[in-house]
Each structure stands twice: as structure tokens, then as C-alpha cells.
Amino acid sequence: MTARVLKTEEYRITDEPYYAAQGEEIVLFEAAYQNRLPVLLKGPTGCGKTRFMEHMAWRLKRPLITVSCHDDLTASDLVGRYLITAGETVWVDGPMARAVRAGAILYLDEIVEARKDTTVVIHPLADDRRVLPMEKTGELLEASPEFCLAISYNPGYQSVLKDLKQSTRQRFVALEFNYPKPELEQKIIERESGINATVAAKLVKFAGMTRNLKGQGLDEGASTRLLVHAGKLIAAGITPQSACRGAIAEALTDDSEMLAAVNELSASLF
């Protein structure tokens, strides 16, 4: 087996990624896309932001370039840099320049994790100019109508350091995501993990219990993604209690008392 090697801008999603709409987000995103407006997705981790982007890329039939931001991400990581090959300097596009050239959807995941000076380089792309100035080559890349910029962030981190600047956020159409309603969440888990409705309902209930504990020692309750993980383990024959412990409880916290409490909750349900 060898992995397929693709250029990022050639990666297209051909099979429909499963996404169950929580509200009007699909319509809104499409309207924003037609009007060449950048989009900001906000919501807690694991509630479906990235899946939504994949779904939209499939729906709009554009390549999707995803950049997971981290605190060492620099502007040249995004735009591009000179490299040396065979004794010559060669300019190599970064993901942002590639996305603009290819008219792709550029998705900057967890944008607040990137350094403050990095977030500024998206500004010219995010307003009506829609250009990417490349200082080092002295060029200006003008985005085609197909290009779309989307960023995501989690407003749940209540750190002053991890807040999005007004000058950045006020350029975007914002879509709010949250954990789906219980009925919908149950359906998503059934569909994604292949477990039956009863177990899925219990998982959703369990998630609700952990979300009750948010702020009591848990930073976040169990996300839909974790529920799907647990569901998959259960479908693979792991006992529900062990699955909840491994896929959810241990993933949520390291605090031993909190772990004990969360495990007691899952033990109570199954």
C-alpha cells in the first residue's frame, strides 16, 4: 500500500461528507460564497466545523486547503518563502498563495492559535480587495471569484490572549456552531458509528451530563466527535463503559476526581 500523493490544491472531495445541518448554515455559507464574503465559523471543539467545511467544499466543488494554525505559524508559512535548489533560490508558494492561485477554499482552523502578526496577513484577502500581497516577490495575487476564505475559532477559551481581534473578526460573516440538538446528535452518532438508536441515545444523554459539569472542573463537555469515537468503539465490541472511559472521560480530563465522577456517570447509564 502506498499513500496517494497530491498537491494540496488538487485535492478534491468526491464523496459527499456526511453533514446534518443544525440550522441555516449551509444556505448562509452558500450565499456568502456567491457574494465573495469570507466566513468565520465559531463553536466549541468537535461540534462539526471542519466536517461542515468538507461538506461545503464538496457541495461547491472546490478544492479545500486546510491549515491548522499553531503558535509558531508565521506569515511566510502561509504566503510562501524562498528555498534553495541546485544553487538557486526558488520561490515556493505557501498554502495561502496556492489557494488563491487555484481558486480554492482556504480554511484556517483555530485561527486564534496563530501568532498575532500572522492573522494580519489575511486582512487584504478578507475584505473587498481580495488580494494577497506577496512582499518578498513584489507581486500581488488577485483572487478569482471562486476563491473563498474561511476561518474557525473557539470562543470557549476564555483567555485574553486567545481572543480574535476586532479588526479581524469584523471582516467575516460569522456562523455559530454548537452541539446539535439531542435528537439530531443521536442521529449523527448512529450514522457515523453504526450503533443502534438506544446506545446512541444513551451516549447523547451521557454527553449532556458531562456538559452539565462544564465550569465545575471540566473546560468543555463531551463533543459530538468524542461521542462518535465512543460509538465506534462500542460498535467494535468494546463494552460501553470502557468505551466511554477511553474515548470520552480520559479525553476530557486528567483530574482523578473528575475522572471518577465521569466514570460513575457512564456506569450509571449503561
Added chain:
Amino acid sequence: MLRWSDAIAKTNAEMAYQFTFHVPQALRQLDLASVEDWVVHAMDLFDKMGLYPACAVFRNIAGFADEVRDKLNGMALEDIAHVLELFVRGLSGRALKLDVGDEPYTDTETLFLPARVARLDDREQNFRLYKAMAAHQWAQTRYGTFRVSLTEALAGYADPHRAQRLFQTLETIRLDARLAHDLTGLHREMTALRAALGEQLYPAAWEAKITRLRSRQADVRDTLALLTELYDQELPPPVCYQGTLHPEDVEATMSARLAREHFELHVALQQMLGEQEGKAAESSENLAERFSLTREENDSELGGEFSMTINLDGQPIAPPEHVRQLMDSILQDLGEIPDEYLHAAGDGGYRRAGEEKPDEDSWKASYQDEGALLYNEWDFRRQHYRKHWCVLRESDVPPSDEPFVARTRQKYAGLIHQLRKSFEALRGEEKLLKKQVNGDNVDFDALVEAWADMHTGREMSDRLFTKHHKHDRNIAVMFMVDMSGSTKGWINEAERESLVMLCEALEVLGDRYAIYGFSGMTRKRCELYRIKRFDEPYGEEVEKRIAGIQPKDYTRMGVTIRHLTKLLNEIEARTKLLITLSDGKPDDYDGYRGDYGIEDTRQALIEAHRCGIHPFCITIDSEARDYLPHLYGAVNWTLVEDVKKLPLKVSDIYRRLTA
């Protein structure tokens, strides 16, 4: 043993006598570690309740030996309270407190559980029993045991007490059925517990009668109806986790909560209306006209039986999180939200109990009210902590309108300018690092060099990149300012001036800092005065508080250090500093002086150090050399001999400390 009797004699002579009298017997019955526990237990009791109960412990060795055995298998509420609290919190959104009670019962806001459970032979099982008790009480609040007034319902019986017990048995059947449906695993555990204890929930003859209670639609009224039918039957013994009912307590708590929530819902709805319309709602009369409630049956597995939706002008609207929780809480109590909840609560409104701020004197009088924190204190003679010995309260320094800060700024204008400059030099600057293994850009100088090296056959360096590096200070510093009576006059003035200078300097530097003043009188009244919290900007409010620093009472340092350590621990920073400005030895009214005070302070500092905090002390006490090295270590303190120089020195010391 001799060391112990000596240590006890220092606390109380009678205790020491009792100890030496009983210790030979204790040594025969207990192992050495248990004897030590026995002594510590007696001393704790002495601290808490006085001589007689403590002596009783010494006398009752056999009882203690039983307890030790108990302890091996039994479970103490203290050890698992937090886990249980989180467990119950997870079960439902409404927070329920846990507390120790003689028998398990709930008043719908607090779950009372026995301090120890040792009915079963192993700890795990005893924990299960605790869990079952907590869950059962939670079920009472969740599945509406108290939705009818039990005092009224039971009053009609010839023997209300008997009726209550029978009612509880029946209600337990109903709740168990609900749990079996909603929380299968929990119910299995509870059944297993009953089996382990050989308990039976009800006589077999009842089987036919009680099927009704097992349906999902059954509520407390069905239980009451069945109670009438079965009243003449024999009472089955209580189930291990059922505890008792205290209907009077429940009704008192509930009516208080309902009134409060009625009021809160009203306020919240008004607010929502205000937000919808973009202005504050003018009057409360029109609320009922605008809002309406609809009840939605909810058959699915998820959520409760039904939910209520708020409509504004006929359109359903999504209430904010806290309103939803409020509605949920009301639903749990009443099973519905009556329409009158949309009308104003009572005449003239209801005043929330929580908002009534107790005046300062009553605050000081008792020490069990809210906001009081309990801390251990180290007793070096016993080589043990005295548990929950000190009562500490936090409050803001009363702001003063005296233009103290402006005056100080003027007085030291030149110096402040200089300070700012020297601190600016310290500030983290962005640097371009050359010749890095990885980085943002190619370091062309390095590359040319490497290229040349390669062509001449030498080894090529891989350090070819430049990298921007921001030198982060990442320091959090806590200033702990002595506000004891001895600082009166010059010292207080100098302290306040120092703080002004410090704030000026730290604002330039960008380090996170907090300032707290401390004082107090006896262990029951340790006071901590907030001057600036970590998350507060340096502004007018803080300036006024600095101006308002007044000399108060004594200096009990240990408890202050412990509390500030806790606060510092909540802050994320690479370097954490705890800097004390002080004018003398730790000293308090109730014997907290000399070696005792110093040793407790030292212990508190060791604890802080263990948490990765660097303590430092700036003092003006010329005798500091005698004790500060023992407290802070040889280098972590400094003496400013001339009080007047304090403002100039403090910032300077800080600069040296963090450079």
C-alpha cells in the same frame, strides 16, 4: 511517646496527663501508626471542641480501635464528597450541595449524607452505597417527590409518622422504576447493593398493587393514592439507601427558592423583552400580554418528559442559557411553569436574599458564613497541621478619595521617568536570531558560508535559517503588603508610595501582577484586602484603593501565604513570584508569635515553593537578619534600612530580581 507527651503538655496539661495515663493500654491495642493517629485525632478534637471530648478519645481506646478497623473498610464522606458532588451535578444541571447529616435526606438544595459509611465489607462497596444514597435523593428532587405538599398529604392519617415511612417505601419503588428506565447501570448497582445486604424492597403480596407505580406516567400522587390503600399493611424495613424524609425542611427551602426564581424569571423576561426591543422595558404589567408559555410533550428518550417554550408575541424565542436553567429548575419543582410566573412577583417585588449584604460587624462576628475560607496551620510542636484552623476572608480595600497617587507621582516625577526607562530596557523585545536549524527565512549569510564550505569539501552546517524570537517575560507577581498596626505612620506612607512606583514600573514592563494587603486579629479573623487582582487593570479604582490602605491589626502570615499561593496557582505563568513587604516578624494576638509564628510561616513558604512559586521578602525590620534567612533562605530577602528609601528601592529590587 515522651516527645508526644511533651508536645501535648505545651497545649494542655490535663490532656498530657490523660495521654500518659492511657498510652500503655493504647500501645497494646493499636500499632504504632494508629497510636499516632489516635493522638492527632484527640488533638484535633481538642482544637475544635475543647478538653472534654478530647479526653474522652484518650479514654475510649477500644472505640478508637474499632474505628481504625472501620476505617480500613469504611468510606468517609470527606474523601469522596467531591466526586459525588460532580456526579450529582452531572446527573442534572441544578447544583446540589453535599453536607454531613445524621441520616441521608435532602431539603432539595443540599444532600445530607452520613459522615462515614461502613455497612459493607469493602471500600468499593461502601462507595457504591454512598452513590446510591446520593442518587436516590437526587431522584427525589428530579422525579418530583416534593411536587405535592407532603406535610398536608400525610397530616390526615392517624399516625402521620407511620404514614410517612410507608409513603417513603412506596415512593422508593416508584423512583427505582424511573431510575431503572433512565439510568440502567445505576439501578443495577442499587439492586446489587440490596441483594448484598439481603434486603427486600417490599412484601411479595404487594406485587400486583404496585405495578401502577412502575409506569413512566406515575407521579407522586399515585404513590399517595396507593398509600391510602396499603395503609393498614405491615411496614417493610427501610432500604439501605432510602434515608429519611424531612418534608418541613423541603417545603421551607422550596418556597424560598420558588419565590426567588419567580422573581428572577420575571427579571430575566423583562431583560429579554428589553433586548428584543432594543430598550429597557418600561413596566412589568405588559409581560403577561407579550409572553406566553407552551408546553411540549417530549416522548423521546432524551431530556425530560416535556419542556416549556417561551413565546414572545406568539413567536417562540430561544431563551439564554441562564433563563433556560431557571425554567428547568422551576419545572423540576412544580412540574410546570404556571402562568402567574409571568406576572410580577408580589407587591413591590421580591428582594433576593443573596443580595442583602451583611454589614461589616456581623461578618466579623461569625465565621461560618459564606466567603470565609478555612486554612490549616502548622504547629511545629506537634509536627502536624491544625486542620481548618484559620478563617480567612477577602474584601476590597475601601477606596479613598485622597489624591494620594497623583501626589506621589508628582513627588517622584523625575524618578518615575528614570524607572520607566530602566524598565523599558527589560521589556521583551523581538529579536532576529541568525543561524538557526529552522526558522522563518533563509539566512543568506549563513548559506553563502555553507555553500563555500561544501565546495571546499568541508562539512556543511545545517544552521541556515533566521528566526524571529520574541523574548517573553511571562512573569506573574503577587505583592503581599503588611497592613498591621505597626505600619502606622511613616511606614504605611512609604508602603503606599512604593506601590505607586511599582505599578508605574510594572505597567511599562507588562508583567502580570496583583497586590493584596493582609492583617487580622486571631485565627478566626484573618483578613485579606484586595488592592489589585491579576485580571484588573491599573486604573482609578486601584489608585483609590492604594490610597485607602490603612494600618489595621496583627500579622498572621502563614494563612495569607497559603491563600495567595492558591491564587497564584490559578495563574498560568512561567515564573511566579510572591513578594512580601513587611515590617517585622509574624505576630498575632492568640499566641501566633515567636517560634510558632515563624515556623508556620516557614511551612507556608515551603508549601508555596513546592508549587513552583518563588517567595521573596522586602523588609524594614532591622532585626530581620535573625529570622528572615530561616524563613526565606539566605538570599531571598532584602533589608531596606531607611524607610524613606523604600519607594525608591522596591522597584529597583524587583528589577534586579526579574532581570
